[in-house]
Amino acid sequence: MKNLAIMIIKRLGLGVLTLILLSLLIFLSVEALPGDLAQEILGQQATPSAVAAIRRELGLDLPPHIRYVEWLGGMLQGDFGNSLALKRPIIDLITPRLQNTLFLTLYTACIAVPLAIILGMMASLFRNSYFDRISNATALSAISMPEFLVGYLLIYFLALSGYFPSMANITPATPLLDKLYACFLPALTLTLVVTAHMMRMTRAAIINILALPYIEMAHLKGIKPSRIIFWHALPNALAPIVNVVALNLAYLITGVVIVEIVFVFPGLGQLMVDGVRFRDVPVVQASSLIFASAYVGLNLVADIISTATNPRLMRQK
Amino acid sequence: MAENVGNKASDSEPLLTMRNIHIKGLSDETWVDIINGIDLDLNRGEVLGLIGESGAGKSTLGLAAMGFCRDGCKITDGSIIFDGLDLLAQSKRDLRKLRGRRIAYVAQSAAASFNPAHKLIDQFCEGPLKHGLMEKAQAVSYATDLYSRMNLPEPELFGYRYPHEVSGGQLQRAMTGMALACRPDLIIFDEPTTALDVTTQIEVLAAIRDIVKQFDTAAIYISHDLAVVAQMADKIKVLLKGDEVEQADTATMLDKPQQEYTKSLWAVRKYARAEQKPVSGQVPVIEIENVMAGYDKTTDILKEVSFPIHKRRTVAVVGESGSGKSTLARVITGLLTPREGSIRFEGSALPDSYHARSKDQLRRIQMIYQMADTALNPKLRIRDLIARPASMYLGLSGKALNDRVCDLLHMIELEPDQYIDRLPSELSGGQKQRIGIARAIAAEPSFIICDEVTSALDQLVAEGILKLLDRLQSELDLSYMFITHDLATVRAIADEVVVMKDGTVVEQGPKSEMFIPPHHPYTELLLGSVPEMDPKWLDHLLDSRGADNIGDAAIAKML
Numbered sequence: 001m002k003n004l005a006i007m008i009i010k011r012l013g014l015g016v017l018t019l020i021l022l023s024l025l026i027f028l029s030v031e032a033l034p035g036d037l038a039q040e041i042l043g044q045q046a047t048p049s050a051v052a053a054i055r056r057e058l059g060l061d062l063p064p065h066i067r068y069v070e071w072l073g074g075m076l077q078g079d080f081g082n083s084l085a086l087k088r089p090i091i092d093l094i095t096p097r098l099q100n101t102l103f104l105t106l107y108t109a110c111i112a113v114p115l116a117i118i119l120g121m122m123a124s125l126f127r128n129s130y131f132d133r134i135s136n137a138t139a140l141s142a143i144s145m146p147e148f149l150v151g152y153l154l155i156y157f158l159a160l161s162g163y164f165p166s167m168a169n170i171t172p173a174t175p176l177l178d179k180l181y182a183c184f185l186p187a188l189t190l191t192l193v194v195t196a197h198m199m200r201m202t203r204a205a206i207i208n209i210l211a212l213p214y215i216e217m218a219h220l221k222g223i224k225p226s227r228i229i230f231w232h233a234l235p236n237a238l239a240p241i242v243n244v245v246a247l248n249l250a251y252l253i254t255g256v257v258i259v260e261i262v263f264v265f266p267g268l269g270q271l272m273v274d275g276v277r278f279r280d281v282p283v284v285q286a287s288s289l290i291f292a293s294a295y296v297g298l299n300l301v302a303d304i305i306s307t308a309t310n311p312r313l314m315r316q317k
Numbered sequence: 318m319a320e321n322v323g324n325k326a327s328d329s330e331p332l333l334t335m336r337n338i339h340i341k342g343l344s345d346e347t348w349v350d351i352i353n354g355i356d357l358d359l360n361r362g363e364v365l366g367l368i369g370e371s372g373a374g375k376s377t378l379g380l381a382a383m384g385f386c387r388d389g390c391k392i393t394d395g396s397i398i399f400d401g402l403d404l405l406a407q408s409k410r411d412l413r414k415l416r417g418r419r420i421a422y423v424a425q426s427a428a429a430s431f432n433p434a435h436k437l438i439d440q441f442c443e444g445p446l447k448h449g450l451m452e453k454a455q456a457v458s459y460a461t462d463l464y465s466r467m468n469l470p471e472p473e474l475f476g477y478r479y480p481h482e483v484s485g486g487q488l489q490r491a492m493t494g495m496a497l498a499c500r501p502d503l504i505i506f507d508e509p510t511t512a513l514d515v516t517t518q519i520e521v522l523a524a525i526r527d528i529v530k531q532f533d534t535a536a537i538y539i540s541h542d543l544a545v546v547a548q549m550a551d552k553i554k555v556l557l558k559g560d561e562v563e564q565a566d567t568a569t570m571l572d573k574p575q576q577e578y579t580k581s582l583w584a585v586r587k588y589a590r591a592e593q594k595p596v597s598g599q600v601p602v603i604e605i606e607n608v609m610a611g612y613d614k615t616t617d618i619l620k621e622v623s624f625p626i627h628k629r630r631t632v633a634v635v636g637e638s639g640s641g642k643s644t645l646a647r648v649i650t651g652l653l654t655p656r657e658g659s660i661r662f663e664g665s666a667l668p669d670s671y672h673a674r675s676k677d678q679l680r681r682i683q684m685i686y687q688m689a690d691t692a693l694n695p696k697l698r699i700r701d702l703i704a705r706p707a708s709m710y711l712g713l714s715g716k717a718l719n720d721r722v723c724d725l726l727h728m729i730e731l732e733p734d735q736y737i738d739r740l741p742s743e744l745s746g747g748q749k750q751r752i753g754i755a756r757a758i759a760a761e762p763s764f765i766i767c768d769e770v771t772s773a774l775d776q777l778v779a780e781g782i783l784k785l786l787d788r789l790q791s792e793l794d795l796s797y798m799f800i801t802h803d804l805a806t807v808r809a810i811a812d813e814v815v816v817m818k819d820g821t822v823v824e825q826g827p828k829s830e831m832f833i834p835p836h837h838p839y840t841e842l843l844l845g846s847v848p849e850m851d852p853k854w855l856d857h858l859l860d861s862r863g864a865d866n867i868g869d870a871a872i873a874k875m876l
Contacts, residue, residue: 213429220383221417221444221495231443235434311479312433 003314007307008300015296019289023075026288027068030281058084071285080286085278090286093271096172098290101267103170104183105252108190113245116195120202120241125229127207136203139196151189151262158185168263186263190256194248201244205237239306246302254291330401332502332535333359333382338395340377340386340559351377351390352559361502362533366550366567368543368582370775371746373556375539379505382537383420384412400502417444421496423525425508427488431480437491438476444498456498463494466531467524486517490524497528503535510545514637514802515846519867522548522848523859541775543582544848547571548855555579567852581777583850590787592828593630593812600664601625602764602796603649603682608658610648617656618644620820626764629790631797633811633828635804635843641820642800646766649798650684662764680710683757687769689749693741699726699752700737706760725755728792729785747778751785758789768800783810804847808832816840842871 038054039046055061059070074081080090119139123132142150159166168182209215210233218232257269268287275283307313340352352374359365367375377390384404386392397404399420404412416422421444424430432440441460445451451459457476465472467490480488489509496504509525510518526549529536538549546553546567553570555562555578563576574580603626610619618641626632634642647653649660651671660667662681668674683706686692693702703722707713713721723733729751741749750770757765767786771779787810789795801807807814807828814831816824816839824837836844846867848854858867 213424213426214432216387217422217424217430218432218443219416220380220385220422221447222413222415223417223443223447224413227447231435232432236432310434312481315479315482 004304004308008304011300011303015300018296019292020072022292023072023285023289024068026285026292027064027071030284031064033276033279071282075286075289081282083275083280083283085275085280085283090282093283094268094286094290097266097268097271099172100170100265101253101256101269103179104186104190104256104265104267105249107180107183107187108194108252109249111187112191112195112248113198115191116198116245117202117241119195120199121206121229121234123199123203124206124210124233125225132203135199139199142192143196147189147193147256147258148262150192151186151259154185154189155262158188166263168265170266183263183265186256186259186265189259189262190252193259194252198241198244198248202237202241205240206233209233209236235309238309242302242305243299246298250295250298253294331358332361332363332400333357334396334398335378335382336396336398338378338381338397339393340374340381341391341393342377343389348391350559352381354395355556355559355561357382357554359503359535359537361535363552364529364536364538364550366546366553367537367539367556368541368546368553369556370541370777372558374559375541375556376507378556379507379537379539380422382503382505383416383422385416414448417501418448418450418499419501420503420505421499421501423489423492423496423504423506423509426512427492427509428480428485428512430492431488433480436477436479437483437495441476441491441495441498444495448499450499460494460498463497463528464491467494467528468520469494484517485513486521489513489521493521493525493528497532497534500532501534503537504529506536506538506549508540511540511542515804515848516637516842516867516872518545518848519846519855519858522855523867525549526855542848543571544850544854547850547852548848555582571850571852589808590810595813595827596627596630599627601627601661602663603798604661604664605645605649606658606661608645608648608655608660610644610653610655610658612644612653618820619648619655621658622817622820622822623658624815624822624825626796626798628763628796629794630812631790631799631810632813632815633799633801633807634815634817635801635807636817637802637843639819640817642802642817643768644820645817646684646768646798646800649766650682651679676710680706680760681763682766683760683762683764684766684768685750685753685757685770688773689746689753690741690773692753693749693756695741697740698737699739699741699744702741702752703755703759706756710760721759725759728758728789729755745778746774747781750774750782754782754785754789758793758795761793762795764796764798766798766800769802770799771806772801772803779806780809786810804844816843839872 038051038058038060042050042054052061059067071081078091080094082088083090083093086093119135123135126132155166158164164184165182166185168186170179170182174182206229215228215232218228223232254269256267257273259265260267260270268290272284272287274280275287335355335357337354337356338352339350339354341348342351355374355378357365357378367379369375377387380386381392381397382399384397384399384407392405395405399415402415404415407415431437438457438460442453442456445456445459446453460476461472464475469475469487469490475483475487475491483491493509506525510521513521522545528534536549538546540546550567552564552566554564555570555576557578562578563570563574565575570579571583574583605625606623608619608622609617611617622641622645624632634645636642644653648655651667651669651674654669659669662678667678671679700722703725704718707721707725708718711721722737726733726736731748731751736744736748741752744752753770770786771782774782783806786797790797797810799806799810811828814824814826814828815822816831816837818839824831824840831840832844834841845858845862862871
């Protein structure tokens, strides 16, 4: 346990460091974007003095390093600043969106992760059988299709006939069951997108392990193939699987803009795209930082799980 | 006992009868013969030794006795009757009920054959629980009983460790314990001690033999080491490339082998070249002086190691895993900088790191590795493998280089026309090792470090390599440092012996003296632990030392 605690502390430290570096990167790349918010707000005909006045009001006239430090300091205190375009606290904009995104991620993960792992295990158990080939082919076709196409196909087949709604414009007030119903199609679309990757990794990781001597030993002890996969192979294959799961969950949080647009889903991705369009720098910075934290955090969790399930790392002599 | 797992036949019938077994294996997409029509009989409580070199089909035959074939193998003909049950006619499900329960298996590498994710006790209990023979508590107490019978430390707690938390010898005993978990009628031991040090090997051998006797279990004991099999088996069967050479009871087989092949196997152990006289008053080729070295700042792997190696002499450095033999080789070659002490070459000090050594200094110290497989670049042809040091150190090119490569191939007894354009993968293990030797002598060195060069090879092949090295030594005036843990190799080739333990030299001297007592207690233990071709050897050893004075226990008492 001591090893694990030390590892978590070390990794947390590294995670914070990564986030600080990322914040700098985010800040600099937003700086590098062409255009200017003051100009954007006032339009082409604005007088230089009016632009300068707005710039002063928004603090855009300060040198970049001071603005960065102020921004980072505010972030650390939970103050995300105000949206320059909408003149509202960013926290109010982001909170409901983030909740929606997390809900959709969790919803998708609950379907996709067990599905992918079970399919992967069954594919490795019945290697080269028809089951293996069909599940592989289906998963690969799903991953090869663009997300919006998958989304529209699902709408075409499942929404036009009236089974499920094609719009997932939920609000915080929507009851849970209605939310689940409304978000079924986006969740299904995302499931189709992420399952293949996790399933194939599960299959490959387990098949790798099945060639090892301790698996032959289990066969020679007269153990059933299903137990060999579950009890002997899976615990040893967990590390690569967990890492791929984490990567896919992070993708669900950060990379679902297109699916959000297809299903008119009020998620974080759309907020950020709007932010970029309106040169709303603080909104872009805040959402980028949330995406980065999701990646760092999920990878940390994946590392902790793979360490905690490996006795060789947990109980070092 | 349920019907589908066989009925106890009367004791007079053989437990296992294999007739005319043919097994084929898939190699490069064609089916080749692995076993060509072997018969095998085993009675209850009897131990059969299976002997042969690698590729003889020992393991394949042993697994077939469980009705098991590895992927890419198939039994094409023959019958396997275990206790009145035709194994080849059983369904997968019925075979599963048999395996582990009535026929168990002990693998060569316990470290690889235990699942790293589960505690030993859970892996022990898996068989009895899944076969429905015992409750968990019952299985645990049975495990404790077996662990204590096999002299494992703290038998009540031992099982609650993970495989990586116990030593290799303990793990191998735990695996024997696991095989006994369902009290099987037959156990297949597949080279259970090959991966262990000699002193550890004994404790495992003693435990296995003891437990097999106590439970009156029949066993098939597979090994390439005759002396080991002689201790364990009632009768011995010799295999060669899938054919039976001969079979007889152990004593007859050792005294009066009938077939030439068997006799040649037996003779290998007697090969020994005459010791050369010690040199005095000469500057040694290599002088190791008070070397202290380690991989981190605090621990010393080598502690004040000093000894000379003279011209045209072979010094064998002997010790078990972890004794610092290979670290010493790294210091001499300059790969590891010693904390203190130095290496002198023909009287003058060598720079510590190979970076600082001149090309000529580098040229004159060469190395031959244990695993020829990994030491040769698989993408290069033999020509390029050998030509590289010749062109790099000696500046040869064009026809001169080609002639040199051909000369070298002649020296290592491989026909240039036939081998020069092959890839390493197109050579046998012994041939690969010969290429490793050619590459070392291509640089025209004066000193070669041979790191366990024969330990991955079969005995007959190893003997060929030793004879070749011997011949090259006198032709090219070479000095060798021979790192080995195998005392038979020492006997065969060494002039002087250095015994190492935990990084210190515990004893050194001419070979003739080293094999005559008195010794340092560790040397004594090491020498005494090498199995001899006498079926009574283990009995005598246990009688004279007692079961608590072998292996790790004996080493612990020395500290």
